[in-house]
Amino acid sequence: MADPQATPPDVPEELLALRHQIDTLDRDLLALINRRAALAQAVGEIKKKEGSVVFRPEREAQVIDGLKAVNPGPLKTESIAPIWREVMSACRALETPTRVAFLGPAGTFSEEAALGFFGSSIVRVPCASIDDVFRTTAAGAADFGVVPVENSTEGVVARSLDIFLTTPLFIIGETSLFVRHNLLRKENQLEGIEAVVAHPQALAQCHGWLSAHLPQVERRPVSSNAEGARLAALDPKLAAIASARAGSEYGLHLVAPAIQDDTHNRTRFAIVTDPHRHPMPRASGHDCTSLVVSVSNRPGAVHDMLVPLKQHGVSMTRFESRPARSGQWEYYFYIDLQGHPDDPQVATALRELRGACAYFKVLGTYPLDVH
Numbered sequence: 290m291a292d293p294q295a296t297p298p299d300v301p302e303e304l305l306a307l308r309h310q311i312d313t314l315d316r317d318l319l320a321l322i323n324r325r326a327a328l329a330q331a332v333g334e335i336k337k338k339e340g341s342v343v344f345r346p347e348r349e350a351q352v353i354d355g356l357k358a359v360n361p362g363p364l365k366t367e368s369i370a371p372i373w374r375e376v377m378s379a380c381r382a383l384e385t386p387t388r389v390a391f392l393g394p395a396g397t398f399s400e401e402a403a404l405g406f407f408g409s410s411i412v413r414v415p416c417a418s419i420d421d422v423f424r425t426t427a428a429g430a431a432d433f434g435v436v437p438v439e440n441s442t443e444g445v446v447a448r449s450l451d452i453f454l455t456t457p458l459f460i461i462g463e464t465s466l467f468v469r470h471n472l473l474r475k476e477n478q479l480e481g482i483e484a485v486v487a488h489p490q491a492l493a494q495c496h497g498w499l500s501a502h503l504p505q506v507e508r509r510p511v512s513s514n515a516e517g518a519r520l521a522a523l524d525p526k527l528a529a530i531a532s533a534r535a536g537s538e539y540g541l542h543l544v545a546p547a548i549q550d551d552t553h554n555r556t557r558f559a560i561v562t563d564p565h566r567h568p569m570p571r572a573s574g575h576d577c578t579s580l581v582v583s584v585s586n587r588p589g590a591v592h593d594m595l596v597p598l599k600q601h602g603v604s605m606t607r608f609e610s611r612p613a614r615s616g617q618w619e620y621y622f623y624i625d626l627q628g629h630p631d632d633p634q635v636a637t638a639l640r641e642l643r644g645a646c647a648y649f650k651v652l653g654t655y656p657l658d659v660h
């Protein structure tokens with residue numbers, strides 16, 4: 290039998306020499322990464338003695354920011370974050386397992402967001418619904434939960450925002466993904482599809498394409514896109530809308546790629562945890578603080594509430610309203626501020642803002658997503 294490692298006779302000498310250098314460097318890299326892993330293990334021992342938590346999102350953000358600042362190239366700066374996230378994920382796993390809950394089953398965009406944020410050395414805890422992600426994390430069956438909060442085409446994920454009002458969990462990180470929807474099916478053709486099964490948000494995000502290419506076909510909402518892919522694997526008359534990863538997970542053909550109406554379609558996810566088990570991240574230098582507030586129903590109340598932000602030079606990067614369901618035209622406002630409550634200006638602005646609100650809750654403070 291032929292040796293799969295053997296070099297084919299027609300490979301030029303020059304290429305062989307370069308590959309030899311790559312092999313040598315890879316061994317050096319492996320040795321270096323192992324030295325790094327041993328240091329992380331030593332950090333883990335200290336943390337165990339102190340009883341402090343292993344995952345430090347602000348430290349991981351600083352490590353990545355620091356490397357991006359000194360990257361001499363030719364490696365692209367945007368390649369740094371995914372590589373070091375994986376390295377730190379593997380190092381973290383030597384300190385302790387990280388259990389992460391997300392909207393399952395396997396193959397969802399939520400799972401992809403979890404892997405993008407924590408790296409692949411995690412224990413995956415797929416959940417049946419967004420509510421279940423919060424419940425599982427609050428019950429301690431997962432250390433962290435990943436929940437979608439906003440989509441660039443469809444707007445807010447209302448269920449997540451509503452749960453934020455009452456959950457004891459808080460946000461310690463954020464991450465966002467380019468969402469690419471594909472039409473997936475057991476048979477590699479558009480003919481003979483009886484229904485397209487997907488999460489309602491995905492059906493909405495592909496409305497234009499579905500109307501143009503499958504105008505007569507039923508659109509059937511299901512709990513997640515990966516669940517749709519699972520169903521499409523069982524029934525050849527169904528087509529799913531899901532990620533390419535879900536397609537390979539369930540053995541489906543990619544009948545039509547990238548069918549979302551907006552090519553810049555992005556979804557933003559929040560990483561939540563139990564504040565009794567995980568402290569609020571310390572300031573990383575590039576932080577965001579998320580709040581939900583309400584004000585009394587009187588003219589000028591919203592304006593007055595925002596005055597302290599302007600006075601103390603704190604930037605607001607997001608302002609979202611949701612009906613309070615009181616029947617009184619009252620609203621909750623979801624606000625993202627730039628900065629950390631340890632910054633004196635942010636602390637003062639928050640204190641004054643709180644004084645102007647009927648309801649005030651800090652949802653979390655965390656390092657900005659680093660790419």
Ligand SMILES: O=C(O)C(=O)C[C@]1(C(=O)O)C=C[C@@H](O)C=C1
Nearest residue numbers: 329332343344345348377380381
């Ligand atoms: O610096 C630490 O606290 C570590 O545990 C090491 C390390 C790393 O691999 O760099 C791993 C996990 C933490 O989330 C942050 C960083």
